[in-house]
Amino acid sequence: MTVVGHGLDDGYLSEDQVRAIAASGLAQLPVDGLRVLVLIPDGTRTMPMPLLFGILERELGPRVQTLDFLVALGTHPPMSDSQLSRLVGRTVAEGRCGKHRVFNHRWDEPSTFVKIGEISADEIESLTGGLLRHSVPVNLNHLVLDYDHILICGPVFPHEVAGFSGGAKYFFPGIGGAELINLTHWLGALLSSYEIIGTLATRVRDVIHRAAEFVPAPHSLIAPVVTHDGVAGVYCGPTIETWAEAAALSSRRHIVWLDRPVERVLSVIPLMYDDLWTGAKGMYKTEPLIADGGEVVLYAPHIREVSYVHGRLIDEIGYHCRDYFLAQWDRFRDFPGGILAHSTHLKGKGLYDPRTGIETPRIQVTLATGIPEERCRRLNLGYRDPATVHPEEWAKDGWFVVPHAGEMLYRVSPT
Secondary structure (H helix, E strand, O other), X not given: OOOEEEEOOOXXXXXXXXXHHHHHHHHOOOXXXXXXXXXXXXXXXXXXXXXXXXXXXXXXXXXXXXXXXXXXXXXXXXXXXXXXHXXXXXXXXXXXXXXXXXXXXXXXXXXXXXXXXXXXXXXXXXXXOOOOOOOEEEEEEHHHHHOOEEEEEOOOOEEXXXXXXXHHHHOOOOOEOHHHHHHHHHHHHHHOHHHHOOOOOOHHHHHHHHHHOOOOOOEEEEEEEEEOOEEEEEEEEEHHHHHHHHHHHHHHXXXXXXXXXXXXXXXXXXOOOOOHHHHOHHHHOOHHHEEEEEEEEEEEOOOOOOOOOOHHHHHHHOOOOHHHXXXXXXXXXXXXXXXXXXXXXXXXXXXXXXXXXXXXEOOEEEEEEOOOHHHHHXXXXXXXXXXXXXXXXXXXXXXXXXXXXXXXXXXXXXX
């Protein structure tokens, strides 16, 4: 099995081209007569899932014994039947779509997981460059044991934790246990989103790929590279190699290079991000562009909650730079690494003086959302009334306005 695919540095593939490339790639998969489980993204990813769902039905349906789907939620909320129906472009009722089952990854239920391996402390130390040293169990959704082949179907974008999303990341954190989720996210925070995002080779990705070696079933990948304007490429084949091809195209299509830093950024957060946990991508993907002492405003009147899943813990710790936590590790060591990582990723780079207790962030992060001002201040974030934000007027006033924020990564060209 080899990587089959095609990508464009400019323009977009037609739907017929996407179908033809995908059909060619899927034709080589050794799945005839087998039970196939497809891992798919939830609604927080830009992805032509209805198109891909139809392609998978047409190309694999007649060949396989079973074709079912599992939404790789990570720790996002489970999707309702109506949400699943919009996601796949077909009616989903009581977890069924025609003859296919469509599962939510129930990460919140301990019975979901089965241990498939363990990475030793020595190996974690080697993989992380000495930043971490403890063993970690590799737990995965038990459904993987019920199928003969796992097909990952998900897009690739620059990502704040792993460098680029997609590929084996659909196992971890997609359908993986909390232990590995927390380890990889805290590792990403130690390295910093500022340094990692949009980087092809990262220590976090190394850990993910090592964990994927424990997956008991053969697996493969179909990876589109998309923007909200269209599909720039699609690749299909072995998971690791296919991801590398898609990530290389993503690095050319999803990174916008500017000649110099900007002082003020307005990130307009799209509706598909319905809490700050997901909408924070509007910060992650503009942070490298912003000059020291600058500001990013996340404009999202529709966001009224910090996190529908993790809000209580985030309210407890607030948003702080990495060094704030490291300097007070005895106080924070028992919080999940994924929560601490989200906090530091949104706050961004900064300094903390343990002698004075003064935290100095590199840039100011301000919310113009439906989250009340009092809560924003308590969380250690700035606040603006979203009713006072008018993107077109702000652009005229010198703000760098990012529409549909969270998709493209903005960086300053190296001199």
